[in-house]
Amino acid sequence: xxxxxxxxxxxxxxxxxxxxxxxxxxxxxxxxxxxxxxxxxxxxxxxxxxxxxxxxxxxxxxxxxxxxxxxxxxxxxxxxxxxxxxxxxxxxxxxxxxxxxxxxxxxxxxxxxxxxxxxxxxxxxxxxxxxxxxxxxxxxxxxxxxxxxxxxxxxxxxxxxxxxxxxxxxxxxxxxxxxxxxxxxxxxxxxxxxxxxxxxxxxxxxxxxxxxxxxxxxxxxxxxxxxxxxxxxxxxxxxxxxxxxxxxxxxxxx
Ligand code: NDP
Numbered sequence: 001x002x003x004x005x006x007x008x009x010x011x012x013x014x015x016x017x018x019x020x021x022x023x024x025x026x027x028x029x030x031x032x033x034x035x036x037x038x039x040x041x042x043x044x045x046x047x048x049x050x051x052x053x054x055x056x057x058x059x060x061x062x063x064x065x066x067x068x069x070x071x072x073x074x075x076x077x078x079x080x081x082x083x084x085x086x087x088x089x090x091x092x093x094x095x096x097x098x099x100x101x102x103x104x105x106x107x108x109x110x111x112x113x114x115x116x117x118x119x120x121x122x123x124x125x126x127x128x129x130x131x132x133x134x135x136x137x138x139x140x141x142x143x144x145x146x147x148x149x150x151x152x153x154x155x156x157x158x159x160x161x162x163x164x165x166x167x168x169x170x171x172x173x174x175x176x177x178x179x180x181x182x183x184x185x186x187x188x189x190x191x192x193x194x195x196x197x198x199x200x201x202x203x204x205x206x207x208x209x210x211x212x213x214x215x216x217x218x219x220x221x222x223x224x225x226x227x228x229x230x231x232x233x234x235x236x237x238x239x240x241x242x243x244x245x246x247x248x249x250x251x252x253x254x
Contacts, residue, residue, distance in 0.1 A: 004235050006031035008128075009077040011070070013060055013117055014087030015053075016043030018186030019136055022227035023084055024051055030231055032082065035073035060087050060113035070120040080124040082234050085114045085158075086136040090188055092147045092195055103150045110154035114161060130236040131174035135162050136226070139182045139249045159245055166243030175242040177233050182249030183211055185220040217250025 010027045014020040015036030024034050024047050034053030036044045037060065044055035054076035058069035074080065088110045091102050114135060125131035140148065141155040159178060166176040183189050189211060196207035212220055226248055233241060247253045 001029050001031075003031040004237075005082070005231075007033070008081040008130075008234075009033045009035065009073075009079060010082035010084065010234070011035040011037065011073050011080050011121065012084040012086055013037045013058075013113075014136075015084075016040065016045075016047050016055075018188060019181070019184060019223050019226045019230075020084070020086040021047045022223040023086065023230045024048075024053065026224075026227040026231035027082070027084075027234065028053070030234070032234075033077040035077055035080075037069055037073070038087065060117060061108045063116045066113070066116045066120050070117075074124070079127060080121045081128040081130065082132040082134075083117065083121045083125060084134050084136065084230060085117050087113065088136065088188070090148065090151050090192065092151075092192070094147055095149050098150060106150040107154050107157075110151070111157040111161070114158055118161070118165065125174050126169070126172055129173055130239060131172070132234040133162075133165065133174065133176040134230050134233050135159075135176075135178040136230075137162070137178040137180045137245060139180055139247065139252050141178070141180050141245065142247060142253045162245065163243050170242060173239065175233070175239055177241060177243065178245045179226055179229050179233075180245050180247045180249065180253070181226050182215040182217075182221050182247075182252045184223050184226060186223055189220065214252070215250045216252040216254065219250065221248055221250060 010032040012020050016038045028051040037058040039059050041057045048055040056069045137158045138155040140152040141159045145152040162178045193207045
């Protein structure tokens with residue numbers, strides 16, 4: 001347990017599960033006050049209650065809800081010092097069968113909502129003496145992904161947003177960075193495994209092996225490792241790490 005982030009307010013989208021929940025734990029360990037956003041209130045409450053954080057129900061694809069939820073978070077914990085843009089969804093389809101609806105869903109959640117969340121917090125982040133904005137991007141931000149053109153396009157877009165904000169605010173106290181995980185042991189990967197099983201008829205174990213071997217390491221990334229890097233990027237004395245995309249993918253993008 002540290003106190004480097006004592007008194008700072010960290011808002012995490014998708015904070016009830018997977019990488020977001022792990023990041024909540026690590027930021028809490030450094031002393032941050034937490035607001036966790038997501039569509040389902042139960043997982044948010046389960047994490048927030050254990051960490052004395054605020055659980056705020058919010059579909060980040062609804063810009064009015066984003067503004068209202070960020071206000072609720074401020075009412076609970078004060079101005080936002082740290083924003084972790086983590087909420088995301090994945091789908092897969094061969095490109096010739098990819099529907100416009102699926103493209104819109106993915107881009108709305110993974111990219112447009114990231115814009116809305118960053119816009120909703122930017123005033124606070126710039127007023128903070130050490131504002132921190134961290135995007136959870138992906139190895140799919142760094143290379144193309146067969147059967148996931150929409151997902152990879154949305155995650156490439158996140159890096160464009162991240163780098164532009166880092167450059168625009170370089171002379172301020174705000175830093176803007178991204179983490180780029182390979183396949184991580186989270187509910188999203190469980191869903192990918194289920195999709196492989198459904199499409200190929202393979203067993204759960206064989207489908208998990210297919211996904212796991214998409215990481216060069218042949219193993220899934222531990223969400224705790226992603227969370228540790230996220231929390232590190234939020235430390236006050238690391239103000240010169242700005243505009244970086246840190247791959248945590250077992251060497252997949254090497
Ligand atoms: P999870 O599915 O556990 O996390 C996704 C979170 O986003 C959930 O808590 C979900 O909560 C929330 N979310 C999804 N849509 C919305 C929405 N419209 N509004 C608000 N919250 C939403 O998986 P991960 O932890 O793995 O995913 C976290 C991030 O990491 C994502 O951006 C993902 O793209 C990225 N990532 C994941 C990888 C992996 O292998 N798992 C690899 C690389 C990147 P709820 O459903 O309740 O809204």
